[in-house]
Amino acid sequence: MLNLPIYLDNNATTPMDPRVLEAMIPFFTHNFGNAASRNHPFGWKAEEAVDYARGQVASLINADPKEIIFTSGATESNNLAIKGVFEMYAEKGNHVITIETEHKAVLDTCKHIEKAGAEITYIKTNEQGLITLQQVEEAIQPNTILVTIMYANNEIGVIQPIREIAALCKSKGILFHTDATQAVGKIPVDVIADGIDLMSFTAHKMYGPKGVGALYVRRKNPRVKVTAQMDGGGHERGMRSGTLNVPGIVGLGMACEICQKDMVSDTAKISKMRDRLEKELLVLEEAYVNGSIEHRLPHITNMSFKYVEGEGLIMGVKNIAVSSGSACTSASLEPSYVLKALGLDDELAHSSLRFGLSRFTTDEEIDYAINHVKEAVLKLREMSPLWEMFKEGIDLKSIQWAEH
Amino acid sequence: MAYSEKVIDHYSNPRNIGTLDKSSKQVGTGLVGAPECGDVMRLQIEVDDVTGIIKDAKFKTFGCGSAIASSSLATEWLKGKSVDDALKIDNMDIVEELALPPVKIHCSVLAEDAIKSAINDYRVKNGLAPIEDTKKHY
Numbered sequence: 001m002l003n004l005p006i007y008l009d010n011n012a013t014t015p016m017d018p019r020v021l022e023a024m025i026p027f028f029t030h031n032f033g034n035a036a037s038r039n040h041p042f043g044w045k046a047e048e049a050v051d052y053a054r055g056q057v058a059s060l061i062n063a064d065p066k067e068i069i070f071t072s073g074a075t076e077s078n079n080l081a082i083k084g085v086f087e088m089y090a091e092k093g094n095h096v097i098t099i100e101t102e103h104k105a106v107l108d109t110c111k112h113i114e115k116a117g118a119e120i121t122y123i124k125t126n127e128q129g130l131i132t133l134q135q136v137e138e139a140i141q142p143n144t145i146l147v148t149i150m151y152a153n154n155e156i157g158v159i160q161p162i163r164e165i166a167a168l169c170k171s172k173g174i175l176f177h178t179d180a181t182q183a184v185g186k187i188p189v190d191v192i193a194d195g196i197d198l199m200s201f202t203a204h205k206m207y208g209p210k211g212v213g214a215l216y217v218r219r220k221n222p223r224v225k226v227t228a229q230m231d232g233g234g235h236e237r238g239m240r241s242g243t244l245n246v247p248g249i250v251g252l253g254m255a256c257e258i259c260q261k262d263m264v265s266d267t268a269k270i271s272k273m274r275d276r277l278e279k280e281l282l283v284l285e286e287a288y289v290n291g292s293i294e295h296r297l298p299h300i301t302n303m304s305f306k307y308v309e310g311e312g313l314i315m316g317v318k319n320i321a322v323s324s325g326s327a328c329t330s331a332s333l334e335p336s337y338v339l340k341a342l343g344l345d346d347e348l349a350h351s352s353l354r355f356g357l358s359r360f361t362t363d364e365e366i367d368y369a370i371n372h373v374k375e376a377v378l379k380l381r382e383m384s385p386l387w388e389m390f391k392e393g394i395d396l397k398s399i400q401w402a403e404h
Numbered sequence: 405m406a407y408s409e410k411v412i413d414h415y416s417n418p419r420n421i422g423t424l425d426k427s428s429k430q431v432g433t434g435l436v437g438a439p440e441c442g443d444v445m446r447l448q449i450e451v452d453d454v455t456g457i458i459k460d461a462k463f464k465t466f467g468c469g470s471a472i473a474s475s476s477l478a479t480e481w482l483k484g485k486s487v488d489d490a491l492k493i494d495n496m497d498i499v500e501e502l503a504l505p506p507v508k509i510h511c512s513v514l515a516e517d518a519i520k521s522a523i524n525d526y527r528v529k530n531g532l533a534p535i536e537d538t539k540k541h542y
Contacts, residue, residue, distance in 0.1 A: 307466065308466070309442050309466050309468060310442075311467075311469070312415075312466075312467055312468045312469055312471070312472060315407065315468070315469040345439075346439055346441075346442075347439040347440070350440075350442045382421065383418060383421045383463075383464050384444075384464060384465070385435065385445070385446035385464040385465065385466060386439060386444055386466045387466075388423065388464060396439060399435075401437070401438035401439065401440075401444075402435075402437065402438065402517075
């Protein structure tokens, strides 16, 4: 039986895996201790659970457990990494390199430190949403202290050449941070093989709970330090004060363990469904996939249906939950800045849908989504003056539009 | 965003979608908005030569649900009105009828512009001076 509406917005957040919830429950009730309480069994039990979770998280990304700093989520991790490096390494320089299609949690943090005297270079992506090693190389200055580049994009899912960029940074003695929120748990991410110094990620994008995430901070070659952004009890090796969210951390740990165990089978199943969805929707005329198809996460596709407006389309596909642009900006009337960065025409940027699948997505749901989207696109094109003009062979660029 | 029942009704069952012969002297066409703003409306009226009554109205709209509903409602209101009365349709009437939220008021403005633009196209075709739009929407 199909339950409507169908959730296909898993890049905004995922449902929690029941196995994760099961692991968390005892830590809300009888195992409620404070992990920092060293003098009684309640505290010991909590600390033991946190240590176990730290091991699960570290194992997924091939880190040492001591390199995991628990936070409230990827936004906090990004803030801590970027502001923390900017403050800690102020004597070395003030230049930071990032890219223009980052999530707002990175872009706005960069804007924040810019006001405090940082110099930021925003690298432009190509029409695939990708940047090149050469662009990073050209952006590096003698005062560059940090390069922060997302592992995979949240709107289009494209994967940047992280390993090459990290190696370049290492050769120049520059720290490399990556916002890997969309990648961790979905594709193999290995902080050693990839050469990552700092990495942000969160539980709720990989079937864990909201409100908990982590920052990986390298301890060897080089030993990286960040200035704490909150004052308090000096938890998490002094980098992040605040009583640990024990149930959340247990949930993050379990989510990581399941992702590690099931990654190969999950990816095979999910990418097959994603490819089918995409192929079927590309049967529609003037339908396009946005961003690189080759270097992309297995569970996402971002498509534009030309001459149909995105918000109207979302209303037309009310039985499936998808997004037009990213969730954080879907209240605004502006087209997605990520799609604009790819050089997409406004009418394409305005007509995009992001489909995000999960391990809980079923073939029946994909069948339904294919038909539902096709119907809505065809119906809206019947009422679109732009579609009619296109069909009559009128070049829309030749028209003097009355901007409002 | 939650849409009002009337917006959903017009969006799901739009009235008067279609195209009239834009080369006919009896037909006035208004095309307003721009693709990069995410809204384009085309509204057409067909006027009875003798009575000056709008006997048919059609629209096509590229835009959100509120834009589609605003233009659908406009065609409903236009039919049977004299051209002079059609000019009196105010965007705030549309806002009220459809219970549009503040962020969607521009959709009603666009619909009013489309009506005026269609009427002016009709007037110019028939040797009349276009009506100056003295109302400012800001």
